[in-house]
Amino acid sequence: MQRLVQEQDLVLEKGNRVEIESFYAILSTFAKVPLFKDLLQKIIEHLTKNKETKKLERLSTLSHLYNFWTDSSMRYQLLVAILEYAQVSDQTSAVEVLFDGIDTRLKELSLNNQQKRKIYSVLLSHIQNGDWASSYVLDIWVKYYSTFEANEITKEVTQEAKKTVIYFLKDQQKLSLDMLLETAVVKSLKNTTELALLEIVSDKQYNDYVAFYKKNAKAVDALGLNNNDLQNKMRLLTLTSLASSKSVITFDEVTKLLSIPPAEVEMFVVEAITSDFISARIDQVAKTIIVRHADARAFNKAEWVKLDAKIEKWAGNIQNLLKVVQSVKEKREV
Template sequence: MPAPSNTLLIEGSFAELAEEFAQYVDALRKEGSLQSEIAPLLQPIREQEQSEGEPDLKQHDEVLKKIVAAAAVLNGAPEKEITPSYNLLVHLVHQASDPDAFLPRICAYLAKPITTSPQFGPTLAISILTTIFNTLSGNDSSRYHILLAIVAVIRQSGSGYAFEALKPQLANQLPTWLTAWELDDEEAQKLHLAIADASTAAGDDDLAQSHVVQALQTIPAADASKPAARDLAVRALASALRRPTVFDFTPLTGSDAVQSLRSSDSTLFELLEIFTSDTLDAYEEFIAASPLASISGGVLAEAADALQTKMRLLTLTSLASSTPSRSLPYATIVSALRVPATDVEMWVIDTIRAGLVEGKLSQQRAEFLVHRATYRVFGEKQWAEVQGRLMVWRRSLEGVLTVIRSERERFVREGIQAAADQEAAKNNDKARSGGPRRNQQSQPAQTREVEPTAE
């Protein structure tokens, strides 16, 4: 798979290697026409190489035109010789005045089956293409054609291993590559659709949907109503509606091509609006009036169950996000989703798994306590709800702060009073224990006179 750039080293002058390659091609074709065709073109190149002068790349181009045109025969070479023969061809092409003029054609050859190795041909082709890709600088636009060829080989071969190896590069490097290559809208769209097709072949429908939407976003507003744009918009929208993991339709509603469906495919666009912001009631009314088989050539004819399931999940999401008390009774869910009461918890759990809501089920109280819910659309009404909830939260915090201040003041008062009471008690104790001694010391000494007695 694409990796940091490296260098392909092959010894020999351009004239020597070109003649060697022509001999090999003639041996595969069992005729000597290519070698004889390029012989007169190689003569001035040899003379220039012998004189050690600056090579005339225009002369190289004339030789390469014939060599590359005959290189399709390499797909029929023995398996062990395919990689070195293509490496030699790529080395020669890098000595052209403009390698980009030849590399797309080589990539086209490699995107076709290698007839001598039906089993390992795709692996060989991917390996060769990866080598070509990595010999070019990161901002070389030729990498675009090579990546297209790699993706085409992966799609045709159905190689899950190769696709899994490519996925990290697409996730981490593709945006950088697209910027560096300076692709126009048509080229970018072609690459995204190729990746989407390869993803579908590998069974990764989520990645396929992502790249279909990115391809849709490359359509300029001026081309939004053209047939090709309409077809892509229908494909992207139908895929998003069918996919069980797609609940956010904002990238689609923001597309000019999808908006153009309002006039070309009005029923499909109406269905999009229902899935964007409406509930199961509106969906069932719509289906009663416009069966799925009649919408845009039946692109959703086989998706009735998937659409109804998704609509129930979205309806439950709307209920959760619009419940002021954040307590959603089971009875309300039963009525809105039209499901048995015994299935309510299953639908809530499925909605939680889809990442649309968070909360806690209470069987005892028969309610769903909503902790978080996704807004399907976010407009003035939703901003008003957020403002209201913020005001409630603010008042709640103010109440908490008031209680905290009151308790703090009470604690301080009680502390002061307790300190005062303790000091008073201490003084009283001292007074009781020291009072009698002070009284005794202050009392004057009493004397008694003793009369003398006669003997």
């Protein structure tokens, strides 16, 4: 058995895909025998120690091993190994598929919070290695922080959370940040400038930010945040809130609500449209914005009530339509 373990590099170097898969299938079969309970860990260590040669083959082998095993604890070890090896061997794009299905995998493995935290932590390390991963960053940070109980939140965790909040405050594209506010980790930042700003960005208006900055300019600037950028972000978010509640918005409303000169309103609305904050068209003659769609900034209890009302209305309309169809059908049969 020791000889087989030692020959892994030779097989990886000289073997073709089928030979490599067959070799590790044999090793894995032995690893399932209680006598060789530490064998899988040795296989993982051997596959991941070399980060320079046969990288794709090593990663592919780890994936085959993951699919070969049914034991949850072993699959967890392999999933961590796959993610960590892809990160250190600069193969982040190779594990992109795992981001979409990660919740399903974690559910199948019945992991505890500490194990989930480990997976999310490794996923976060991938995000800085590829632009494609940026769309997942908020969701994964929220899931990562959701694995912490109140008694697990250390000073290091809160410091990391502050940096995370600042990152999203700087991001001009992230619309809904309310999910962060639901986590115990971010809630623990009470009485901090970071949390106060996050609450404003999540569901308050442009004027609320202006008033806050007027009182706390030094504290905001000390975080490395740019007041002009935050003002622009709050203007976009405030317009989004307005667009989610109205189908027609006048230029005058935008000027008053966002303190924008009349001559700059059209350019600002174009920015909101091209940045996908709202879907709308501009009526230059009437000086109005015709809203097609705008996402809610925070999906809170009030938004659920609105959604429930819409679903009930749709259901009622469908029932009425079915009654009409049935009535027509009965008349034809007569």
